[in-house]
Amino acid sequence: MLLAIVLEVSATLSLRAVSTGGSWWWLCVVVLGYGGSFWLLGVVLTRGMPVGVAYGIWSAIGVALTALAAAALFAEALSPLSLVGLGVIIAGVLLAELGTRHARGGSGSDA
Incomplete structure (x- = not known):
């Protein structure tokens, strides 16, 4: 999963180079x-x-890694409110994961 995330973030960040007329190499990185x-x-x-x-x-x-990397690499704005929003997104995913685990455990014990 981690490598899938790293590849997705790299591809997304590389879109910046492609969109500004970068070389075909950046397009290969994206694809x-x-x-x-x-x-x-x-x-x-x-x-x-x-x-x-x-x-x-x-x-x-x-999303979180792309936003942080874009702020570091491209000086894109990342306000405190944006950071809170990223935290809420990650917290929501964690809650969804916990809910899924709970649901799987609950259905397994009913059988």
Whole structure:
């Protein structure tokens, strides 16, 4: 999952270079990054992680890392309120994961 997130963040950040007329190399990073990220996300799903949880973790951490990296690399604004928003997104994904675990445990004990 971690490598899927890193590839997605790298691809997203590379879009900046592509959008400003960067070389074809950046386009390759975008295509391979997104392709590899989705493939690895599929691998995670085949190992039994629920789709909602896997996608939630992948997207929430990806959004947070992309925002932090864009602030560091491209001097994009990241206000305290933005940081709170990122925290809320991550907290929501954690709650969804806990809820999924609880639901799986509850249905397993009823059988």
